[in-house]
Amino acid sequence: MPKKQPTTAQRAREDVARGAKYTAALRARTATSTTAAAAAAESQGLPEPLRQAIQSMTAEAVMNCQEVMRYTEPDRARDWKRMTLYRATDAADAMNALSLLIAAYCQRTGTSPRRLDQYLQASYQHDRTPGPAEEHRAEVAALLGEDLPEGLDRGLASYLRIAHADSAGAHRDDDTDVERVWTAACLHGLRARLCDDVDALDTYLPPHIATIAKKIAQALDMPQPATAGAAAETVVPDVHER
Numbered sequence: 509m510p511k512k513q514p515t516t517a518q519r520a521r522e523d524v525a526r527g528a529k530y531t532a533a534l535r536a537r538t539a540t541s542t543t544a545a546a547a548a549a550e551s552q553g554l555p556e557p558l559r560q561a562i563q564s565m566t567a568e569a570v571m572n573c574q575e576v577m578r579y580t581e582p583d584r585a586r587d588w589k590r591m592t593l594y595r596a597t598d599a600a601d602a603m604n605a606l607s608l609l610i611a612a613y614c615q616r617t618g619t620s621p622r623r624l625d626q627y628l629q630a631s632y633q634h635d636r637t638p639g640p641a642e643e644h645r646a647e648v649a650a651l652l653g654e655d656l657p658e659g660l661d662r663g664l665a666s667y668l669r670i671a672h673a674d675s676a677g678a679h680r681d682d683d684t685d686v687e688r689v690w691t692a693a694c695l696h697g698l699r700a701r702l703c704d705d706v707d708a709l710d711t712y713l714p715p716h717i718a719t720i721a722k723k724i725a726q727a728l729d730m731p732q733p734a735t736a737g738a739a740a741e742t743v744v745p746d747v748h749e750r
Contacts, residue, residue: 558613565606572599574695581712597636647672693717697724 554562575595579588607628614624643664646656650672656665696713697720700706706725709718 555613558610561609562606565602565609569599569602569606570695570698572596572602574699577692577695578699583712600636689717689720693720694724697721698728701725701728 572595576592576599578584579591579595584591611624611628614627619627642657642660646660646664647668649656650668653672656668692713696709696717700709700721701724706722709721709725713721
């Protein structure tokens with residue numbers, strides 16, 4: 509008996525079904541290729557010219573940061589407002605330029621706009637052009653132990669009261685914060701070596717920070733090629749040393 513031929517409607521349904529399967533398979537392959545391309549873009553190594561640029565711009569920012577710290581010391585009271593703002597904004601500009609340089613390379617290598625926006629943390633960006641906002645003025649008041657402005661957002665007010673409940677105690681704790689002590693000592697030691705002013709460290713720094721800063725400055729005095737013997741003799745200062 510001859511095999512019954514499918515009707516036109518049946519053939520149409522079969523064609524639609526085959527087309528749907530083909531489309532699904534194509535989408536799956538496209539998604540896999542896109543994911544693989546994105547993964548390849550994310551895993552690309554850092555080109556040497558870009559690495560050098562990042563290090564150079566970071567060093568520039570650090571140099572500005574050490575100037576900020578230097579002008580917070582008592583013997584620089586006359587110029588502290590002008591110079592801390594100059595150098596703090598210089599450091600911020602240097603790091604902002606660095607961020608955009610890295611972002612441009614990410615664009616070039618296929619990082620998606622959504623992921624790049626996430627990396628840049630654009631939603632957290634603050635523009636300093638309008639000047640200090642209410643939240644900044646409120647934080648100054650909290651730092652100085654003054655009453656917060658009336659009408660301040662309740663959440664912000666609660667945070668500031670908790671964060672600055674005992675400013676004096678917080679400052680005392682800073683002196684035993686290992687990371688803060690090391691960072692301050694490194695920046696002060698670097699500046700003292702660059703300015704050939706190591707002896708002055710004792711005149712404006714707490715003794716334990718000055719001791720470490722002087723050792724760091726001395727280590728920077730005459731750079732020598734690293735050797736196994738020299739590394740074995742290196743003395744690491746104690747952050748709690750007085």
